[in-house]
Amino acid sequence: MIPLALIGGGEKAEIIDFIKQGRGILSRLRDMGFFAGKIVEVISNEGCGLMLLKVDDTRVAIGRGMAMKIMVRRLQ
Amino acid sequence: MKTITVAIAGNPNSGKSTLINAIAGTNLQVGNWPGVTVEKKTATLKIDDLIINLVDLPGTYSLSPYTQEEVIARDFLVREKPDLIIDVVDSTNLERNLYLTVQLLELGIPIILALNIYDEAKKKGYEFDIEKLQELLGIRVIPTVATKKEGIKEILNAIKDFAYGFYNITPKKINYGEDIESSIKAIEENLKVTNPLLLSKYPSRWLALKLIEGDELVMKEVDLIGDETFLQEAKSHLFKSHDEDIESMLADIRYGIANGVTRDVLKKKDGKRVDFTEKIDRIVLNRYLGIPIFLFAMWFVFKFAFDFSAPFSDWIDTTISGPVTKWTFHALTVVGSPQWVISLLTEGVIAGVGAVLVFIPVIAVMMFIITLLEGSGYMARVAFVMDRLMHSIGLHGKSFIPMLLGFGCNVPSIYATRVLETERDRKLTALLVPLMSCGARLPVYVIFIGAFFSDHAPTVLWSLYVLGIFMAIALGFILKKTLYKGFAPVFIMELPPYRVPVFRDLMIHTWQKLKHFVIKAGTYIFAVSVIMWFLLNTPYGVEKENSALGRIGKTISPVFEPLGFGTWEASSSLVAGLIAKEVVVSTMAQIYVKEEVEEEKEGVDKEKGFIDDLKDAFLSFGFAIRDAIENLISGFGIKSLSANEEEEQRPLKSKLQGIFTPLTAYAFLAFVLLYWPCVVVGIAMKQEFGSWKLYGQALVIHSLLAWFVAFAIYQGGRILGF
Numbered sequence: 001m002i003p004l005a006l007i008g009g010g011e012k013a014e015i016i017d018f019i020k021q022g023r024g025i026l027s028r029l030r031d032m033g034f035f036a037g038k039i040v041e042v043i044s045n046e047g048c049g050l051m052l053l054k055v056d057d058t059r060v061a062i063g064r065g066m067a068m069k070i071m072v073r074r075l076q
Numbered sequence: 077m078k079t080i081t082v083a084i085a086g087n088p089n090s091g092k093s094t095l096i097n098a099i100a101g102t103n104l105q106v107g108n109w110p111g112v113t114v115e116k117k118t119a120t121l122k123i124d125d126l127i128i129n130l131v132d133l134p135g136t137y138s139l140s141p142y143t144q145e146e147v148i149a150r151d152f153l154v155r156e157k158p159d160l161i162i163d164v165v166d167s168t169n170l171e172r173n174l175y176l177t178v179q180l181l182e183l184g185i186p187i188i189l190a191l192n193i194y195d196e197a198k199k200k201g202y203e204f205d206i207e208k209l210q211e212l213l214g215i216r217v218i219p220t221v222a223t224k225k226e227g228i229k230e231i232l233n234a235i236k237d238f239a240y241g242f243y244n245i246t247p248k249k250i251n252y253g254e255d256i257e258s259s260i261k262a263i264e265e266n267l268k269v270t271n272p273l274l275l276s277k278y279p280s281r282w283l284a285l286k287l288i289e290g291d292e293l294v295m296k297e298v299d300l301i302g303d304e305t306f307l308q309e310a311k312s313h314l315f316k317s318h319d320e321d322i323e324s325m326l327a328d329i330r331y332g333i334a335n336g337v338t339r340d341v342l343k344k345k346d347g348k349r350v351d352f353t354e355k356i357d358r359i360v361l362n363r364y365l366g367i368p369i370f371l372f373a374m375w376f377v378f379k380f381a382f383d384f385s386a387p388f389s390d391w392i393d394t395t396i397s398g399p400v401t402k403w404t405f406h407a408l409t410v411v412g413s414p415q416w417v418i419s420l421l422t423e424g425v426i427a428g429v430g431a432v433l434v435f436i437p438v439i440a441v442m443m444f445i446i447t448l449l450e451g452s453g454y455m456a457r458v459a460f461v462m463d464r465l466m467h468s469i470g471l472h473g474k475s476f477i478p479m480l481l482g483f484g485c486n487v488p489s490i491y492a493t494r495v496l497e498t499e500r501d502r503k504l505t506a507l508l509v510p511l512m513s514c515g516a517r518l519p520v521y522v523i524f525i526g527a528f529f530s531d532h533a534p535t536v537l538w539s540l541y542v543l544g545i546f547m548a549i550a551l552g553f554i555l556k557k558t559l560y561k562g563f564a565p566v567f568i569m570e571l572p573p574y575r576v577p578v579f580r581d582l583m584i585h586t587w588q589k590l591k592h593f594v595i596k597a598g599t600y601i602f603a604v605s606v607i608m609w610f611l612l613n614t615p616y617g618v619e620k621e622n623s624a625l626g627r628i629g630k631t632i633s634p635v636f637e638p639l640g641f642g643t644w645e646a647s648s649s650l651v652a653g654l655i656a657k658e659v660v661v662s663t664m665a666q667i668y669v670k671e672e673v674e675e676e677k678e679g680v681d682k683e684k685g686f687i688d689d690l691k692d693a694f695l696s697f698g699f700a701i702r703d704a705i706e707n708l709i710s711g712f713g714i715k716s717l718s719a720n721e722e723e724e725q726r727p728l729k730s731k732l733q734g735i736f737t738p739l740t741a742y743a744f745l746a747f748v749l750l751y752w753p754c755v756v757v758g759i760a761m762k763q764e765f766g767s768w769k770l771y772g773q774a775l776v777i778h779s780l781l782a783w784f785v786a787f788a789i790y791q792g793g794r795i796l797g798f
Contacts, residue, residue, distance in 0.1 A: 024142045026324075027138075027140050027142050027323070027327075028142055028143070028568060029568065030324065030327050031137040031138035031140060031142075031175070031327075032137055032568060032570065033172055033175075035324070035327065035328065035331060036328075043354075043357075044361065046363050048464075049463065049464050050460055050463055050567060052357075052361065052460070052571070055172075056169055056171060056172045057168060057169045057172075058169060058172060058570055059353070059357070059570065059571040059572075059573075060568065060569065060570050060571065061456075061459075061460050061567065061568070061569050061570075061571055062567060062568045062569075063567035063568070066567070066568065
């Protein structure tokens, strides 16, 4: 289990868990389709700044700090 | 006559607003939800003898109470109990959108589902079993392509059928699993006995679910304190069997349902899968290319907005200050109005209101472009690209857009803060925007630079713009640490697919915005102009020095003493600059260079008749169109920055040279750049943020900032021996 922020561009990962944070932030993530079991594709990750992800057929940009708190399993 | 209220709900980027425009057309009214700055669109349609009240809810991903939009949407649905919901869904992304639909079903309100962007889904090879979707959720489903107005008639017919009872829609109670269902039942039954009033106020299943979730807002509202025991009892078995929090458990169930339904009704065949969005994003969001592309795009917006609108602004300006003033003057003279009435109407009202009308073309073009950028999906990319840079002043990338537009005119920039999500971001950005040196300040610069710095004109001009930017960064830094504390909220944002916006939509949005501005600004400016006229002309007929404005100037002039320009003339002009910054120059001209100019003007065009003037006005409008298009095609220099007021101002220049020194002139320019934003900006702030408070803050903060900077320049300069 590693933070989503460490998954490179072009890779896919399955969300396992979230590191505890504000209730509002968690449910915001959930409402936008990020929940345990979901498969996320990292479109771009340049090591700093925002990350670009794909969930379902939607492209979502999230901050790195947040990506550090989403724990995932790398999929081959 | 039958009346039916229809709420329109849906995810952001589901094409909701296009659909509403297609349904309501010009009937659309744009306002704000009470007490907040979230836009509210409503429309009343009359079809045969059915009156349909459409209310557009803010675009939301869910009905949980974590954002303002969500709270507004759910408050409306729960309290106003609309008869029907139109749920706009992006067919290319059904599962995700159904998450909201499932929550809407909990309210027990009949739903018409608009399966929007149906054409793209088809292209992608998606096939929907519409019958089955209707049956599974107990809703009516209608495929739509809002951009092409497809499915709109069907939706209106469906509303009609529903209103007259030809087609019944009974939302399904979706089974949430034994555990949850038994809790719902327990709560509903308990409330039936203990608190029937509550049950009649809210949809009962929804209320029970919210109580199970422990929704804070609902708990507070229903005020069940003291009765929690029965709630705990009803929920106890849930805690035993699920250790995670119940809220996420319910979310999981809802997603599960959305997933299940999607699998049942949607077959994905292989279609054409050309993902333009991905290709464009690869370039536009590229680490190295992103910012240059953005800067180029912004430069284009800037240029387009001002070059295209400048000829029209000029046309309005010359028409108002020329024929309109002249013929009002004649008309009033003919009917024998007293001198002061003529002066009030021509110099006060017409000149003042005219100064605002001049903004209309700029605002119109700017609103048009912003809507275009937003509708196409590029705006979200701007935020992505500029994010890191803007973080240093406590803002998101998106704030960059209004600030850049501010170089043209601060007024549309205030409206452009609308692209930002949170109130804090919007206010902080709106406070920084006036530091961007707008076009109206240019006449002041031009005349002073011409008089004192003609050898170094470009450098001095450039230094003023840079000073503004520099101060914005500094002020952003300070405000971030003081008044507008708090972090730029966590960044999570959908990047919608690129789409070609519908021209009709763009026009509707632009028109709505413009109408709002003209009416509001018109009334305020009218009042302010009248006040300013009285200040300059009471007691009537005295020297300017002894007018009310002159006296105000005299009273406050000591404040400017340490800045090097503590004369009553300068202070009066600065006070007058509240209307618009270029008024500083015209007031100075009025004070220093008495009436000569006016008399001259009248002499010149008195021979022209009314018809001639009318013809001229029409002709010059034609020229304005030609110029606008020419500006668009040719010329890469930004036209609006080239000043052309040289000849008239010679007497004022020589007067100024006798009063100011280069050092005090520069301090004065810095002060004009930074001091209180004009009243039109204030009106925009009032309109966008609902109160005068922000403008009050701006007046104080910016005036202080200007004073200190001018002080530093003058005193520093003196020490250095200038």
